Amino acid sequence: MKDNIPTASTLSDDGRIYIDYDWYGGGIPSNVRFGSDVYLDTAYGFALYCSEHEPGLSLGNATGAYDRTSFIVGAHGRIEVGDYTVLNGTYLVSNERISIGSHCLIAWGSVITDSWAGLAHAPVEARRRILRDAAADPLRRLQPLSAPRPVTLEDNTWVGFDSVILPGVTLGRGSIVGCKTVVKEDVPPYAVVAGDPARIIRYLEPDDTPEARAQALRQFAR
Amino acid sequence: MSTTAQQTQLFHGLVPGATIPGDWFPGRIPENISVGENSVVDSSFCFKHYYSTARVGLRVGSHVTIWRASLAADEAACIEIGDYCYLANASLVCTERITIGARVLIAGGVTIADSDFHPIAPAARVADTVALSPVGDRRRRPQVEARPVVIEDDVWIGYNATILKGVRIGAGAIIAPGAVVVKDVAPGVEVAGNPARVLGERER
Numbered sequence: 001m002k003d004n005i006p007t008a009s010t011l012s013d014d015g016r017i018y019i020d021y022d023w024y025g026g027g028i029p030s031n032v033r034f035g036s037d038v039y040l041d042t043a044y045g046f047a048l049y050c051s052e053h054e055p056g057l058s059l060g061n062a063t064g065a066y067d068r069t070s071f072i073v074g075a076h077g078r079i080e081v082g083d084y085t086v087l088n089g090t091y092l093v094s095n096e097r098i099s100i101g102s103h104c105l106i107a108w109g110s111v112i113t114d115s116w117a118g119l120a121h122a123p124v125e126a127r128r129r130i131l132r133d134a135a136a137d138p139l140r141r142l143q144p145l146s147a148p149r150p151v152t153l154e155d156n157t158w159v160g161f162d163s164v165i166l167p168g169v170t171l172g173r174g175s176i177v178g179c180k181t182v183v184k185e186d187v188p189p190y191a192v193v194a195g196d197p198a199r200i201i202r203y204l205e206p207d208d209t210p211e212a213r214a215q216a217l218r219q220f221a222r
Numbered sequence: 223m224s225t226t227a228q229q230t231q232l233f234h235g236l237v238p239g240a241t242i243p244g245d246w247f248p249g250r251i252p253e254n255i256s257v258g259e260n261s262v263v264d265s266s267f268c269f270k271h272y273y274s275t276a277r278v279g280l281r282v283g284s285h286v287t288i289w290r291a292s293l294a295a296d297e298a299a300c301i302e303i304g305d306y307c308y309l310a311n312a313s314l315v316c317t318e319r320i321t322i323g324a325r326v327l328i329a330g331g332v333t334i335a336d337s338d339f340h341p342i343a344p345a346a347r348v349a350d351t352v353a354l355s356p357v358g359d360r361r362r363r364p365q366v367e368a369r370p371v372v373i374e375d376d377v378w379i380g381y382n383a384t385i386l387k388g389v390r391i392g393a394g395a396i397i398a399p400g401a402v403v404v405k406d407v408a409p410g411v412e413v414a415g416n417p418a419r420v421l422g423e424r425e426r
Contacts, residue, residue, distance in 0.1 A: 024246055047232055047264070048289075070311075072330075091311065091330050091381070111331055111381040111399070120396045120412040120421070124376050131306045131325050135260060135285035140233055142308065142327075162331070164381050164399040180382075180416070182400035196400050196415045 006038045019043060035061035035083065045070040050141065051094075053078040060085065060102060067108065074141065077114070077148075082155065090159070096148035101155035103213075107179070109162040114151045115144040117167040122146065154189070156208050174208055233262035233289070236282060242266055258284030258305065268292060271315075273360075274299045283307070283324065291328075297361065304375065312379075315339065318368035323375035323393070331382035337368040338387065374409065 005011055009019040009028075016027035024044040032046075033055040045065065051057065051073040059065065060083035067089035071079060077094030081087065082102030089108035092098055095115040100106070119127075122145050134142050149168035153159070157171040160179035171177065175187045178194030178201075187193050190204040234242045239253040242265060249266035256278050271294035272279065279295050282288075283305035291309040295301055299316040303309070304324035311330035314320055317337040328334070340350050346364040353363040369388030373379075377391050380399035391397065392409030402416035412421040 025244070070330075093330070109331055109382065113381065116329070116380070119378055119380065119398075124394050127327070127376060127378060128306075128325050131308055131327065132285075134287060134308060135306055138233070140262065140287045140289070140308075162382055162400075166399065180400065182398070182414070 005034055006040050017043075029056070031056045033058040035059060035063065037062040039064040039066075041066050041069075044068065048072045048139075048141075050075050050139070051077050051079075057081075063087070074115075074144070094148075095144045097150040098152075099150070100153045101157065101173070103156045103208075104153055105158040106153075107159060107161040107163075110159050110164070112151055112153070112159070112165040114167050115148040116146070117149065118146045160194075174204060174206060176204070232264055233287070234264070236261045236263045236286070236288065252279065254278055255280040255282065257282045258286070260284055261286040261288075263288045264290060271295070273297055274301075274316075276300050317366055319370040320373075321370065322373045323377070325376050326373055327378045329379060329381045329383070329399070332379050332384070334371055334373070334379075334385040336371045336387045337366045339366065341366055 005017050008021060009017050011017055015030035018027045019040060022042050024042050026043050026047055028043045028046055029049055031054050038059045049071045052075045056073055056078050057071055058080045060081055062083055063081055063085045065087045069087045069089055070091050072093045074095040077096060079092055079094050079098045081100045084102055085100055085104040087106050090106045091111045093113035093115055098112055098114055130143055130145060134140050151165060152170040154173040156174045158176045160177055162179055163177050163181045165183045169183050170186045172187055172189030174190040176192045177183055181194050181198045182196040183198045190206050192201045194201055236257045237251060238255050241250045245265050247265050247267035249269060251266055252269055252272055261282050261284060268288055268291050271292055274295040275297050279300055281302045285306045286303055287308045290311045292313040293301060294315045296317045300319050301314055301316050302321045304322055306325045307322055309328045312328040312332040315335040320334055320336050341347055341364045349364050352358050353360055371385060372390040374393040376394045379397040382399055383397045383401045385403045389403050389406060391407040394410045395407045396412040397403060398414030401414050401418040403418045407413050414421050
């Protein structure tokens with residue numbers, strides 16, 4: 001465990017991990033697992049992380065969580081992220097499971113959520129109950145209104161800024177979601193989608209072969 | 223274990239003029255706000271862009287949760303937030319008046335604004351950049367047109383939605399994630415898209 005914490009951080013007696021250069025004092029919960037060479041800007045994003053899974057969050061080798069990337073995870077939620085993925089100021093909301101592959105690019109302001117689908121079908125009384133319950137909870141947790149549905153981002157997907165990926169969605173390998181896109185349905189591998197509602201614009205050449213990856217690691221890693 | 227205690231104490235009472243214990247941001251809660259009971263905030267950072275000098279620049283009801291929201295208020299602005307509202311990671315940008323009813327949920331990434339932030343005319347925009355600069359006087363910014371925003375009771379606003387100036391959202395309406403609302407929304411309907419369009423009526 002001690003070997004597998006981000007560079008320049010300290011495992012504290014309270015089980016939390018404190019990043020040495022962090023401006024935020026909260027620390028990283030003990031049920032977060034790191035691959036090698038993971039980077040985090042700050043523990044600010046763990047303020048509303050309440051996962052009781054073991055692990056509740058895993059970040060693969062050489063993955064980075066930058067800026068205000070936030071892990072809003074309920075007791076039953078969990079998030080797994082592969083290798084060499086960039087989480088650049090994204091908002092991850094899980095009460096079930098979010099799986100993000102390797103070599104993904106997730107831009108700022110984007111929201112990936114496995115919860116809160118189908119709001120319009122919930123009676124107003126159910127919505128009122130959730131707010132009443134949250135106000136009575138010292139941690140102000142919101143219980144999801146509908147059953148969460150897992151979200152999967154396969155390897156090498158790219159999510160543009162301010163986009164929203166909604167519950168139940170799978171983004172196929174190599175696909176691109178343009179900025180400010182709202183994705184409610186699965187995106188096929190290597191498709192480029194944009195707009196609200198999202199539409200397929202074109203398909204990309206599937207040239208991200210194992211050879212291309214091996215060459216990238218040889219050529220671009222230090 | 224003090225760090226653990228700090229971690230669990232995420233929310234603090236929204237008390238006019240108070241400094242929040244352990245706050246990471248070196249600010250304080252403004253004096254000119256009125257707050258009901260059991261309403262909380264995570265940090266004084268929510269008020270980083272609060273400049274209201276109105277007698278009451280922010281009126282918050284009871285049982286309200288404000289987490290990482292930006293309550294940006296110009297000098298004459300008044301923001302009203304009703305009972306049991308929940309604002310998470312949202313931006314309210316108020317020049318004149320933003321009124322939010324009771325039991326309104328505002329999800330992450332939402333922006334609600336009652337002006338376009340800057341003048342439209344090119345010369346006025348030049349003046350605005352000077353007034354806003356490090357050497358400028360922001361109290362003498364050119365006038366910006368404001369049209370109040372009203373959000374009625376029981377409205378839920380999805381992730382990254384945007385509500386622009388002059389809009390009234392009727393009671394119980396649902397604003398889908400990513401929607402950009404530029405026109406009034408009737409009570410009980412769901413709107414989505416940019417610009418937002420009605421998806422379907424819901425029973426109320």
